Amino acid sequence: MSEAASVYSVDKVLLVAIRDNITDTDIINLQEDLSERIVNEAARGVVIDIAALEIVDTFVGRILAQLSSISRLLAAETYIVGMRPAVAMTLVELGMDLPGSKTALSLSHALRALKAKGLA
């Protein structure tokens, strides 16, 4: 599958671990792959782990925000997890608060939240 990430599907939840220093095309491909998989596998949740990312610039930030919106349209809830403190501070300074995206501390926190909503 995509160069940019490894994706595992567990109990209607897609677990996505993004690799560091990816190209713009990589992440656009990931967005397309994920959209298809949400539909094909009838996923109700998506957890995107960005702990490996040393930086999130405006482009990657915008794709992450879009992923949340797309999955919502496809009836799945997306959590962005594992953001590093330096990345969070930089994004806020860039004015990219990702207001439409759900966040969690870690993969297990996100899974717990999805379970509580009956989505996992």
Add this chain to the structure above:
Amino acid sequence: MTAAPTTEVSRLLSEDFDGVLDAWFATQKRDGVRRPDLFSDRESRRQLSELLRTFSEALGRIDISEPVDIDTEAWSELRMALSEITLVRTERGVAPWEMTAFMLALKQPVFEKLSEGLANTPERLLAEASDFGRVVDAFAMHINEHFIAERDEIIERQRAEMMELSTPVVQLWERVLTIPLIGTLDSMRAQEVMENLLNSIVEHSAEVVIVDITGVRVVDTQVAQHLLRTAAAVRLMGAEAIISGISPKIAQTMVELGVDVGEVTTRPSIRAALDEAFRRVGFRISRVEDTRV
């Protein structure tokens, strides 16, 4: 490595080393920067002699009629010697200006010796004196920069220590942190607060953080922006922020300033905030048994 051309200065230093040393020492004495109260004559002479020897060796390799950049590799030994003598002398209480004057005191005796040796070739005298002057100035400058760098380092270290003391992140309960802010919140401090807080979130796997501003003196638009940014960053990490300690006066000011806190949870007191934090992480405080009559 190519040898530098033989100059009157390099000849002086190899043939009349002790003479130059004595004259340098005498000039320092005259200028009042010898500090016999801190260093014995023997100690001082040893320091000077070491520096002068390193300089003399460097002159064997480097042509000082070319532009001098003492940050280059060729001057590394001399830089080390300068740093060492600066360190030794300042540790005992020699002031920065004294250290600079200490170095510059080498100029006059060498000029005098040059004008004796080159009396018949005024053009060479002028060229060598100006080259030598430039090099000594560069040394003095280096000593000065060394001072400034060291002082900056001390200031930075103290600032970091103070910052740590002034923004302690406290774990109130499992998964609940608080950071009581006190005093003023400028941009610099706001960034430190944020960094400190976010790192603690990772460290404690905290889900709720209470940012308490009871002790913040003034809440203006800028401070409000800092608080909201902190809350936004906390949310990006996957935790929630509660801002507590909003007095009625601060609430009025914020509305007058047109500050919109949006989705951020606020509470008037840290007690109310703690109550909310417990609710979110699934705890409840209850009395075991009412023993009062």
Add this chain to the structure above:
Amino acid sequence: MNGAPAQPAARVELRRERDVAAARLAVSRAMDALGARALRKTRFITAVSEIARNALEHGGGGVMEIYNLERPRRIMIRCRDEGPGIADIDQAMVDGFSTARSMGKGLGGARRLVAAFRIESRPGAGTTIEMEADP
């Protein structure tokens, strides 16, 4: 533009998309060599990413050079492209301004993340941006 050392410590051609990632990596290594802290590094490399992408997309490619500055020791980068240039720099620095697919926070955002930001551009003569990291 400014008094950088004659020789860059590293040089990255920006011809393809993958080169943006290469530029980030090169700056990351240079900052590691100076022992930069995580936050400063993240801020600066994010800015590098923005302007490298900008040079590739709007400038049709270019080159990024990395310099080590002294006193205090810090990193500077210079990014040049031979693109159409920017007619109104002030407007381009405002958040929300975008001529292409980025969200329009790129240049203004990059400036906020670095210690010093210089831009020189003329229509038809390409764009040069210099950025210095915090020491």
